Amino acid sequence: MAKQLFEWDYAGFPGAKTYPHLFKPIQIGNLIIPNRIKYAATEENLNGRDGFVTDAGVAYMRERAKGVVGGLCFMQGVYMDEKRQGQGYVGQAACWDDKFIPGLKRIADAIHDAKAVAGFQLMDCGRVGAVDVEYGHGPSAVPQRLRIFRPIKEMTKEEIKEMIQQHIDAARRGIAAGFDVMEISGIVGYLVSNFISKYTNRRTDEYGGDIRGRMQAVVEIIQGVKAVCGPDIPVGIRLCAEELLDDVRGNTPEESMETYKIAEEAGVDYISVTLGWQESIYPVISRDIPMGNWIHLAKRAKEHVKVPVQMAYRLFRPDLPNKAIGAGELDIWEMCRSMIADPLMPKKVLEGKEDEIRHCVACNLCLARLFRDAPMTCYINPVCAHETNPEFTDPPPAQEPKEIMIVGAGPAGLECAYMAARRGHEVHVYDKRDTLGGTLNEARKAPYGDDELWTCVEYQKKMCEMAGVTFHLGSEVTEETIEDQMPDAVVLATGPVYPELPGGPHQNVVNLLDVMRGTAQVGEKVVIWGNRKPGIGCALHLARQGKQVTLVGREKTAGFDVNPSFKWRYLIYLRQNGVKVYNDCDIERVTPEGILIRTYDGYRIPVACHTIVNSDRVANEALKKAVQSEGIELFVIGDALVPRNLSSAVHDGYRIGMRI
Amino acid sequence: MAFDAEKEIGKVLRGLRAAQAEIGKTYYRWRQVALELAEDGVDPLQVGLRAAERFGKDIGKSMLPRLHWLKGEAAFLLNLGRAMAGLWNVDGGVATAEKGEKPTEVFIKCTRDPWPTWAKEFGVSMKEVALCREKMLKSVLEDVSIFFNIPLDLEVQKAIPRGEGMWLIRLYKKEE
Ligand SMILES: Cc1cc2nc3c(=O)[nH]c(=O)nc-3n(C[C@H](O)[C@H](O)[C@H](O)COP(=O)(O)O)c2cc1C
């Protein structure tokens, strides 16, 4: 008999009317899940280096559990071997001994407190593992493509049997900890997918060979885990629908579909569709990939198996899964990053508060941090990984309400504004532009998905409205304005300034913002000065208009300010668009023909061009003295303090808003 | 005949950068071989120091034909300092030599050193990077001192063998 763990009634909620397919129940194995929402397993590096669950990890999960409004909430994949070859992240939760059960139980309990269904994930990171030991393990010793990963030792048959048993034992511990659903992770090049792929499995024994042989270890894992889970705890698996490893002769999509059928035969109760490997040269989840790009893979999966099919991958808007579920192409909407960025995302959808969602901008900083052994951080959500700290989650009211003048309605100013207003301050935001958003108005025009960055401003605008912030747009703040208003505190969020190029004003030098706005005259051959993200965005914008573009800058690599999990995309796009790049260089002089650049070690290169676009930024000193000389409390945030990126603007704004 | 200066310089520079990138890697690959062939229990630092000594002596000998005493002691020391700074520059680093307060001293300043990055890639400790650099430079001085009959020495005043590295070295004539 199928059972439901918690009662939920969505009938009175507006989201259930707008997205009816998301808020109807589904049966998985013998469990009824009240809706179609799942927070997918997510490493966050918040556990101890010894694999024990921490308060930070529990608090992180507690927030996400509230978000799924009764749906599935999965904890991160656990590693299962004492030798730690399966451990892919320094702060990954462990489950190789019963001693980990009490900590894991805290997570299951936190999920249940929110009346959500608690999911446990078994994840041996295989080729991407061994983060703290010398060698990783795998079906065959295929060298690593990416140097950051450890060399692999081929597993003996005994070791394979041991690994299968480790999955079974860990599943038993997960059940003992109180989890309701069991999942085997075969995602992005971890051990399960290493066995399945012909790229990494070159064995000739019963664990290798054709697709059935390569699935043998997986089948034994499924059967063993099913046996300990019994009829009441559904078992699912995450499997690649497309490996995107054609360049190294990985599996074909047909073979991948075969793995779905074999997993179903072996007894899984659902399949979660994944794609791509860490080692694949194709992007899958970065901002340059349109939302909903991969949903056809769920449809394909549904054509091959009968068990419910779940999928994530850039499904950042509820209309996409709602439509797919309605059309019978998907059963459950999985989310990872949307709920890193806003833990309550699906709850807000249900409550009809979509304009209150802080949207993920698909920058992959969260991932990049994990690979650098750092705790998770979100580019756009300053609270992420600070869930234990009430100062972050619920900043206390200001002890002494103040009148605050915020100069600049860009992301830094807006973030600070709503936070300060929420805490009881009277907040006035000024901007000389007559629109909100500051330089993001121009930045969003860069190609490859940057328009999505604008969601940040939309969210902030809504938050400001709700908090009662007063806007003074089209109104430039001068020293006199400050003298007249005499606020209690001033926050300068004025954005950066663009210093002149060497040799004084030049006729053929234009500003980045004018170029992005389309108000500057730009010749056919263009040099962009500044190889950080704004320069890259502009270079790609112009190259796509057919201009011949050269990017020159002081940073050692272009996109120094972009996290490595996204930067590689820009480097490829620069190449594809024929942009020539000179890193680690300065402009020695502007010449009548173009510029003379100087490498860090003194070599000079003439670069001919018609136009030079200046994207180099420095801190903005304007108004600082005026504020200080009046004895007014002063804060400087965002690019006005140090030119960085959108994330720094948001984080600066939030933190000052919390403190002021 | 018209030519595209940017293209030609660019080509040369790309070649130079590729060659520079191989310098450290080649050194550390050989270090690996030496350690593999060495007896069990050999201290990798001792192997590194031996190599540094060998490199330094050889480089010192190659400097002899280029150094001269024609403009006196201060100029001699400055030229030697520049030649030593040049060892970083050919590897892709940035280093200069400047006169000190006394005519018998010169400061070699390296503001960018590619070796720590290479070492990190091969799992070599930063302590080894620093000690080997010091050993190599001291070994350069051995034959130079004898040949020109001037007692030379150096002291490492600052060594930050991390990231892009940073060095300050005082090269001086020892008091008799
Ligand atoms: C920071 C981070 C950690 C992740 N950790 C796991 C994990 O532990 N297990 C797993 O199966 N997938 C993991 N994933 C993959 C996600 O569950 C998800 O499938 C993927 O991010 C695509 O969904 P999205 O576009 O909603 O983010 C992780 C992804 C991210 C970004």
Ligand code: SF4
């Ligand atoms: S770090 Fe970037 S990709 Fe990750 S959740 Fe936050 S906004 Fe999304």
